Amino acid sequence: MxxxxxxxxxxxGITLVELITTLAVAGVTLAVVVPxxxxxxxxxRITTAANSxxxxxxxxxxTAVTRxxxxxxxxxxxxxxxxxxxxxxxxxxxxxxxxxxDRKRDPGETxxxxxxxxxxxxxxxxxxxxxxxxxxxxxxxxxxNTTFSVCLGxxxxxxxxxxxxxxxxxxxxxxxxxxxxxxxx
Numbered sequence: 381m382x383x384x385x386x387x388x389x390x391x392x393g394i395t396l397v398e399l400i401t402t403l404a405v406a407g408v409t410l411a412v413v414v415p416x417x418x419x420x421x422x423x424x425r426i427t428t429a430a431n432s433x434x435x436x437x438x439x440x441x442x443t444a445v446t447r448x449x450x451x452x453x454x455x456x457x458x459x460x461x462x463x464x465x466x467x468x469x470x471x472x473x474x475x476x477x478x479x480x481x482d483r484k485r486d487p488g489e490t491x492x493x494x495x496x497x498x499x500x501x502x503x504x505x506x507x508x509x510x511x512x513x514x515x516x517x518x519x520x521x522x523x524x525n526t527t528f529s530v531c532l533g534x535x536x537x538x539x540x541x542x543x544x545x546x547x548x549x550x551x552x553x554x555x556x557x558x559x560x561x562x563x564x565x
Contacts, residue, residue, distance in 0.1 A: 419535065419538070422532050422533050422535065422538060423538040425499075425502065425532055426502075426530050426531070426532050426538050426539065426540050427540065429498060429502055429504060429530050429532075429540075430528075430530040430540035430541075430542050430552045431552065433469075433504070433528055433530070433542050434542050434550055434551070434552050436453065436473075436475060436493065436495070437453070437513070437542070437544060437550045438550065439475065439492075439493070440452070440453050440475050440492075440513070440515050441515045441519050441521070441548045441550075442519075443475075443477075443492060443515075444515035444516060444517055444519060445515075445517065445518070445519045447477070447517075448517045449477055449478075449479060449517055450477070450478040450479070450481045450514055450515065450516055450517065451475065451476070451477055451478060451492065451514070451515045452474075452475070452476060452478035452483050452485075452512055452513060452514040452515070453473055453474065453475050453512065453513045454473060454474055454476075454483060454484070454485065454511065454512035454513070455468040455469045455471060455472070455473050455506075455511065455512075456471070456472050456473055456474045456485075456494070457471045457472065459472060459474070459494050459496070460474075460485070460491075460494075461484075461485055462474065462483070462484050462485055462511075462512060463511075464484075464511045464512070465511060466505055466506045466507065466508055466509070466510055466511040467505040467506075467508075468505070469504040469505055469506060469528065470497065470498040470502055470503055470504040470505070471497050471498075472494070472495050472496050472497045472498075473494075473495050474491060474493070474494055474495075475491075475492045475493040475494075476489050476490060476491050476492055477489050477490040477492060478514055481514060483511075483512035483513075483514050484512070501532055501533070502530070502531070502532045503529070503530075503531045503532070503564050504528060504529070504530050504531075505528065505529055505564070506526050506527070506528050506529075507524070507525075507526045507527050509524065510523070510524065510526045513526060513544065515548055519547075519548040520546060520547055520548045521544055521545075521546060521547075521548045522546045523546065524546070525543065525544065525545050525546060525557065526543075526544040527541050527542070527543050527544075527556050527557060528541065528542040528543075528544070529541055529556075529562050529563060529564050530542065531562070531564030536561060536562065536564075537554075539554075539562040539564060540552055540553070540554065540562070541553045541554070541555065541556045541557075541562050543556075543557055
């Protein structure tokens with residue numbers, strides 16, 4: 381009968397050289413990925429804010445048509461009255477039934493939605509001459525077209541424009557009307 385001796389167990393684990401190599405590769409990968417990740421997060425916040433505003437414009441238009449009454453949006457600092465500042469939409473804004481069509485929320489007018497201030501770095505403003513938007517019962521927002529600029533940081537390529545036409549239709553774009561760059565100043 382043959383008796384075999386079991387071979388000794390091989391050591392398990394990793395060596396110090398393998399550990400240092402793995403950590404070095406992970407460190408280089410993080411150094412390359414993290415700056416790109418910050419840019420991605422910034423673009424995501426801008427896109428989210430632009431799409432949220434687009435949704436609110438569509439909600440206001442739809443409400444005006446279904447309720448057969450004027451509905452307005454306006455920037456608001458205090459959450460109950462319109463500030464009249466076209467460069468202050470990031471401070472918060474209101475959507476309300478504008479029964480007297482004056483684009484200002486009066487005490488008796490129904491508040492449909494209220495939005496709080498955006499993060500301090502995000503800037504949201506409308507065309508200088510449009511401190512408020514009013515949708516008529518037919519869904520139109522006649523006046524001049526309005527462009528909302530949504531900006532965060534210094535990368536102008538990631539800025540978005542929400543363009544509202546007089547017909548009441550709105551869209552999000554990477555450029556302002558006329559293929560102009562989006563201005564956030």
